[in-house]
Amino acid sequence: MTTSTAFVPSTGGGPVSTTPVDAVSLEARAAALCTRSIKTTSKRAALHTTIRCIDLTTLEGTDTAGKVASLCQKAIRPSPGDPTIPSVAAVCVYPEMVEHAVAAVAGTGVAVASVAGAFPAGMSAPAVRVADIADAVGRGADEIDIVLNRSAFMAGDLGRAHDEIVAAKEACGSAHLKVILETGELGSYDQVRRASMLAMAAGADFIKTSTGKIPRAATHPMVLNMAEAIRDYADQTGVVVGLKGAGGIRTAKQAWHHLVIVGETLGSEWLNPELFRLGASSLLNDVLMQIQKLDTGRYSGPDYVTVD
Amino acid sequence: MAPTDNPPETFGIDYAPAPESTAVVDIADSYGHFINGDFVEPSSGATFPTVNPATETHLADIADGSAEDVDRAVTAARAAFEGPWGQMPGSERGKYLFRIARQLQERSREFAVLETMDGGKPITESRDLDLPMSAAWFFYYAGWADKLEYAFPNRTMAPHGVAGQIVPWNFPLMMAAWKLAPALAAGNTVVLKPAETTPLTALLLADVLQDIDLPPGVVNIVTGAGATGAALVSHPGIDKLAFTGSTDVGKAIQRIASTRRIPLTLELGGKAAHIVFEDSAVDQAVEGVVTGIYSNQGHVCCAGSRLLVEESIADQFVERLRRRVSTLRLGDPLDKNTDVGAINSADQLQRITDMVATGVSEGADLFQPEVDLPDKGYWFPPTVFTGVQQSHTVAREEIFGPVLTVQTFRTAEEAVEKANNTPYGLSAGIWTEKGSKILWMAEKLRAGVVWANTYNRFDPASPFGGYKESGFGREGGLHGLSPYLRERTGGTRGGA
Amino acid sequence: MAEHMPVDKTFKLFIGGAFPRSESGRTFQVHSADGDLLANAAKASRKDLREAVKAARSAQPGWAGRTAYNRGQVLYRVAEVMESRRSEFTSVLRATGMAARAARTEVDRSIDRWVWYAGWADKLHHVLGTVNPVVGPYFNFTFPEPTGVVVVAAPDDPPLLGLLSRIAPVIVSGNTAVVATGGPSTLAAVTLAEVLATSDVPGGVVNVLTGEKGELLPWALGHMDVNSVDLTGAPDGLENEAVAAAADNVKRIVRSDPAGASPYMIGDFLEMKTVWHPIGR
Structure with a gap:
């Protein structure tokens, strides 16, 4: 509405604007x-x-093939004893x-998403980051999660931050691009709101709150703020962008409030994996325990869900 | 695909019912007046029913107060003022108020459910606003009781004596708390008349007053309608009057009080302008406008009933507003996900219906989202009128319902001119991210409460009350204490 | 040389900074305590009241818009001019039958009273305003504003001190006043009007009507563009019905001490405005 900052979508059309x-x-x-x-x-x-x-999600320096296989099994069949439980998105x-x-x-x-582009700081040369993305896509990733260049963004070099996302999008090919804003670092x-518009204008398929590596991540007001940015972008361009909350989402109650x-x-039409994701690890088991409570009427415990 | 043929269940915002349990409340078949510490039968034996406006079910029979009942109550209040309450040190008085505050906190769920059943407001509002605010009001003024000598420098103050207080049906308990707490802290005794459609929480408060051993006669509650109120206002034993309600009734009370020279506080109607500039935080402004007019079904004297939006963003803003209004959940007030509850009474529903019909006939454009109104009870959908002109009835008269009018402006001066062009002056809202414009507007708006980049916020430390025909005197804060005190004759006074 | 023939003063109304006669053409005789005719004063009509309210309303935003410091200086300037006219005020009081010493004392006290109020202009907010510690991230403050146009029934006694003690707390905050006087305070009021006209007080801030207070007040109480009426100096026998009419636009009715002085008396003619703003980033 108010033109505090305007971005021209890389996909064409007139400039989009943000509101305070x-x-x-x-x-x-x-x-x-x-x-x-x-x-x-x-x-x-x-x-x-x-x-x-x-x-x-598992994003540890100690991740191994075995750890990932275990995670994938959990992703496909979160509750081995209960065939009504769906698989996760990715x-x-x-x-x-x-x-x-x-x-x-x-x-x-179940899709495979890879972080890339010198995750989580993103502080490598542009060519290195693009190569990292291309590498992950080449290995078979369906989705790529990169970070916004906060250094450029905070320094006011919005053009550079924007163009790097455009380059990342090209490197993704047919893989979906999620752009992490690292909201906890942006200060307000x-x-x-501005970073959300910038990322969408640059071609992000999803905008995502956080890397999960710093505190103050996917808070409810932050997700509300980004959802409103997505609505504004859709209103102004007709382009529908997804939203991913990640970082700090550990309980089922937090999740359903998201x-x-x-x-x-x-709108309810956003509440599916095509347009909404929750990046999490321990959340899944809390959700499973809540489902057990609904099924049995009794409170469950961590021994009745698998660790991974 | 998922390794199962069972399709997963899909979540949407058509939430399953989540009703608050009514098991916590125990409503008697009938209630007498609360006079001198006991419930007593009305002298005439007459009663009137109170109903749940969401279901039209009969809740209880309520004593209809006669002049004789009022007289008994005033006599009890006088005796308490001249007796234990008048003799009591402020520090002891304060402790009674603290006790009331704690009891309200501890029994808040019970009070909230009862408030919603008797008045039709959403349980989220009675639970999250009315009850916490009522308790906070007592807690705040409790602390003043033994500090009165610090409140008004160089003045020696004394209570008036017996205060007559008449409260409305939109925030029944909260308005009683706003009135009782400063009156009692200052050392007055009280005869309180709750509104006839919503007496139950005041009567439950009487139960609390018994439990905390408040001396008999300090607070007396006489139930009834206009005639009961008139008897209270005219009673020669009343030393101070306070009224919250319609401007028409307020004027009638002022006529009596001013000729009898009784100190009076009036908190009356409003037709607040809610002003949105192009450079506002638009999503929060939409939210503020929605809160400002649809909370408590618009039964709010300070409701932001006139949206004035800068013309350059008017179309987009109204579109966002319509979209947002369409997500409001209207229905069972006891459901924890209800945003808009029942209209308080059949009479009020009729008034709103008539006003909206007037708006349509005068040429304003009506918008109402598609909502299913329940079969029983009194309901009115959230309503937005666009194409409204300053001369339209709906833009001038208080509707006291979920009805917003939208007008546009081009400059800040024009916004101020339109905002102030009303006999009312209770509140106003401003949305802009420009600080100097906020202060410029706040200075120019003739209203007792100005919410900038927020709306409908209340606090016991914050004075509330109107300019012009919205009344005089303040409730809340230091300024809310002074109407309950008079200057003791022979006191010191400064000046050359 | 012939002895100087005294030039008598014509006592007129003071409206909008000008000295008109009553539109009604009416006058009334003002006599000394000894019964000598002192003046044929203009006897204000309801239409004069209407014009005075109009002048007061038109002057009010500008007067309230002055800085508090400036209003204080303008009021102080009035005291300076009064001081230079001490002898005139004294003789006006003596004409009402007051002894010389008492008249001088009242003039002195009146000037001091005015100076005392002048100093309040930029201190009111300290004493009557508050910053309120609300729950939640909001900055919340309450400050006084003038209520608007005030009709003041000037007290008969004390004639000058009462007049000044009722006008000063009205105008110091930015209200404008229409003063209804009659009887013993008539001459003091007209003399004050001349002081105001020759000081820095903008036209319309104080308007002075002489005549029958009991005739003018019902029109003031019923006037829908008057915000407040000070009945401190109202005559006995003002009808209840007339006072009740003040409720038609919810006027602020004030009854106070005719010769008292207090910042709380300024407060009688103030509205308290509370402003909320979130504290965020």
Whole structure:
């Protein structure tokens, strides 16, 4: 609405603009949405939808083929004893692990996402980052998660930040591109709103909150703020972009409130893995325990779900 | 694909019912007045029913207060003022108020459910606003009771005596708390009249007052409608009057109080302008406008009922507003996901319906989202009128319902001129990210409360009240204490 | 040389900075305590009141828009001019029958009273405003603003000190006043009007109507563009019905001490405005 910053979408069309964000009111609105009471049939649906939207993630320097295989098995069949439980959307790994993941999930419908582009800081030469992306795609990744060049963004070099995403998108080929804003580093909701617009204008298929490597990641107001940016972008360009929350989402309740926020801001049609993801690791087991509670009427415990 | 043929369940925002349990409340078949520490039968034996406006079910029979009942209550209040309450040190008075605050916190769920059943407001609002605010009001003023000598430098203050207080049906308990807490902290005794459609939480408060051993007669509650209120206002034993309600009734009370020279506080109607500039945080502004007019079904004296939006963004803003209004969830007030509850009474529903019909006939454009109104109860959909002119009835008269009018402006001066062009002056809203413009606007707007980049915020430390025909006197904060005190004769006074 | 023939003053109304006669053409006689005719003063009509309210309304935004410091200086300048006219005020009071010493004392006290109020212009906010510690991330403050146009029924006694003690707390904050006087305060009021006209007070800030307060006040109380009426100096026998009419636009009715002085008396003619703003980034 207000032209505080305008970006010209790389896909063509007129410039898109962002609006300022009032932090206190944004947080109040998110808090109000987090009072939504999700019960009975809605709760079960929310838990299933959460699972279907999870990018089950391991991003450790100690990851091995064995660890990734185990993760993939969990992703395909989160609850071995319960065939009603759907698979997650994707597994998310480092480029070195992509081939192991691709082999493990082949034919199951679970996608393989790879972080790339000198994740998590992104502080390598542009050519190195593009090569990293191309490498991950070459190894068979369906989806690529890169970071915004926050150094350029914070220095005011928005053109550079934008163009690097355009280059990353080219390197992705047919793989979907998720752009991580690393919201906890941007300092304000205004900056996140602007970064969201920039990333979408540069061709991101998804915008994503965080790497998971720093605190203050996928908070509810942050997801609300980005959902509103996505709605603005769709209003202005007709282009539909997905949203991924990642970092700090550990409980089913946190997750279903993310669903509420996205659903009430963008519509229920956003609540599927094509347009919404939750990057998480421990979240899945909390969701499974909640489902067990719904099934049995009793509270479950960690011994009744598999560690991975 | 997933290794199962069972299609996973899909979540949407058509949430399953999540009703708050009513098991926590225990409503008696009938209620008498609360006079001198006990519930007593009405002298005339007359009663009137109170109903749940969401279901039209009968909740209880309520004593209809006569002049004789009012007299008994005033007599009890007088005795308490001249007796234990008047003698009590402020530090002790304060402790009674702290006790009330704690009881309200501890029994807040019970009060919230009862408030919603009797008045039709969403449980989220009674739970998250009315109850916490009621408790906070007592807690805040409790602390003033033993500090009155610090409140007004160089003045020696004394309570008036017996205060008559009349409260409305939109925030029944909260308005009672706003009135009772400063009156009691200052050392007055009280005769309170709740609104006839929503007496139950005040009567439950009487239960609390008994539990905390408040001396008999300090607070008396006489239930009834306009005639009961008139008897209270006219009673010769009243030393101070406070009224929150419609401007028409407020004027009638002022006529009586001003000729009888009784100190009066009036908190009356409003027709607040909610002003949105092009350079605002637009999503939060939309949210503020929605909160400002649709919370509590628009039964709010300070509701932001007139949206004034800068013409350059008007179309886009209205489009966003319509979209947002379409997501409001109307229905069972006890459901924890309900945003818009029931209209408080059949009479009020009729008034809103008539006003909206007037708006249509005067040529404004009506927007209402598609909502299923329940079969039983009193309901009105959230309504937006666009194409509204300053001369339209819906832009001038208080509707006290979920009805927003939209007008445009081109300059800040024009916004101020339109905002101030009303006999009311209770509140106003401003949305812009430009700090100097906020302060410029805040200075120019003739309203007692100005919310900038927020709306409908309340706090016991924050004075609330109107300019012009929205009343006089303030509730909340230091300024809310002074109406309950008079200057003791012979006190010191400065000046050359 | 012939002895100087005294030039008598014509006592007129003071409206919008000008000295008109009453539109009604009416006058009334003002006599000394000894019964000598002192003046044929203009007897204001309801239409004069209407014009005075119009002048006061038109002057009000500009007066309130002055800085508090400037209003304080303008009021102080009035005291300077009063001081230079001490003898005139004294003789006006003596004409009402007051002893010389008492008249001098009242003039002195009146000037001091005015100076005292002048100093309040830029201190009111400190004493009557607050910053409020609300729950949540909001900056919240309350400050006084003038209520608007105030009709003041000037007290008969004390004639000068009462007049000044009721006008000063009205205008110091930025209100404008229409002062209804009659009887003993008539001459003091007209003399004050001349002081105001020759000081820096903008036209319309204080308007002075002489005549029958009891005739003018019902029109003031019923006037829908008057914000407040100070009945401190109202005559006995003002009808209840007339006072009740003040409710038609919810006027602020004030009854106070005719010769008192207090910042809280300024507060009687103020509105408190509370502003909220979030604290965020």
